[in-house]
Amino acid sequence: MTDHQQLKEQERAGDPRLTAWLDEQRAAFPEALGSSPYDLPRRWKFDGPSLDHLEQLVLRSFGSREDFEENKGTALVQVAAWYLGEVHNQLYGTQWQCAPEPGTDSGADDDSGACADTGACADADSGAPYVIIPYERIEDFPPPADGSDRDGRPRCSPLGELSALFTDGPGRHLRDTLDRYEEPDEPREEEEQEAREREYADNPRLAAWLDAQRAAFPEALCASGDASPGTWDFGASSLDHLEQLILRGFTTYEDFEENKGTASVQVAAWYLGEVHNRLHGTQWQCAPEPDSGAPYVIIPYERMDEYPPADDDPAQDGRPMCTPTGELSALFLRGPGNHLRDTLAPYSRGSAQ
Incomplete structure (x- = not known):
């Protein structure tokens, strides 16, 4: 890792486009999810079990991946993506980041390698916001055991994870995205x-x-x-x-x-x-x-x-x-x-x- 990488991540975490997107989803959250058929205050507690409710909401709202992709820009999908990322943030201390300009990279081409082997993190919309462990905690997540120097920090692109619900079969669940933060060395x-x-x-x-x-x-x-x-x-x-x-x-x-x-x-x-x-x-x-x-x-x-x-x-x-x-x-x-x-x-x- 380099100082260049740290500066790049600081830029992505403080990008005005990201700030505007986050503000928009926070404001839309009460209506987009709170008025859904699953509107029970106890269900939206930003915890692991609430992701089961979010998953069912998305699956019942869209009939296929194509249907989901066509509606990716709607408030329901955007707020659902924001909620998924916020659960990661509140439970595991991740932070939002996104590329400075829409349609540029999603972080996968930098020297962090953070996107590797972490599920559906390479979203189709390459400028989509994602959550990642802050750079300051990089030592908490050692590189993979394959000998490479890739960044071992878990990372999640919520839009990609929502889309994957329609392609990866019934065994895929949003709650599973939280398993990435288990630090294997210490528990072992x-x-x-x-x-x-x-x-x-x-x-x-x-x-x-x-x-x-x-x-x-x-x-x-x-x-x-x-x-x-x-x-x-x-x-x-x-x-x-x-x-x-x-x-x-x-x-x-x-x-x-x-x-x-x-x-x-x-x-x-x-x-x-x-x-x-x-x-x-x-x-x-x-x-x-x-x-x-x-x-x-x-x-x-x-x-x-x-x-x-x-x-x-x-x-x-x-x-x-x-x-x-x-x-x-x-x-x-x-x-x-x-x-x-x-x-x-x-x-x-x-x-x-």
Whole structure:
């Protein structure tokens, strides 16, 4: 994209011919659509469902594409085109543009390539107004995956879309023109992450580890003699006892690391994670492949919105996460001011807390 393209689009968006056309359709809207047989105020709300009513109005008003083309200049057709474009504008932030002179280009020959693969955007009347994502948002819509440098922004020529209702068969609907604004990369990444987290939360490796720690818990901690009955109630204060148990059981970081695979360490890690789960609704996750990282606890994916990310967070995921074995190990590295109960503090940032 170039500065030339941006200037061209600014010219098209502010063209006096476009301004006059928009003013005319706004003024004609109440009579052209409001007095139709489909005149119910709730139907013309500039939303997706209202396009179904617009579609039926156009199909019932004209018997064929030829009939439609002959009446393209009427108030009904022009206002219908304006309404379709306005729905795009209000729902997805597009803007009106048109070539400065009637009968010149419709934008398809510029260096944006915005018209490609977006449906009936190349209207027969090449100077017809169209709607397109503003140039300032071009990065929101990456180029096509075919390796070309074409502009990926969706674009719609409403007159072309109305005309296509008569040529593309019953499977074509005006509401479908809104699907173009779905940004495929972002939703796909979210869907992949959600699916990955479901797998990480429910896999044989994690299930076997959890079962082993639950079975070993009574002997590894409850029978340790380090605390009185009732100490291991999965409350925040019990983490102080867990901390002392670890610090007394190992003398150094190296000693702890050498014994990380023992039942006492693994059950201690499980217990720490379970405190998080029971107090703050986290869940266990780990990669299903062997030797691919220790289990950890994290706020479930469906609660992500409760923990907005920091502005400088590259992952854009503000959910607290705790790897219990790492926190136990850190007791020997961070000094006497570090405590296991501090691992609960990040949950206070949640909007639901």
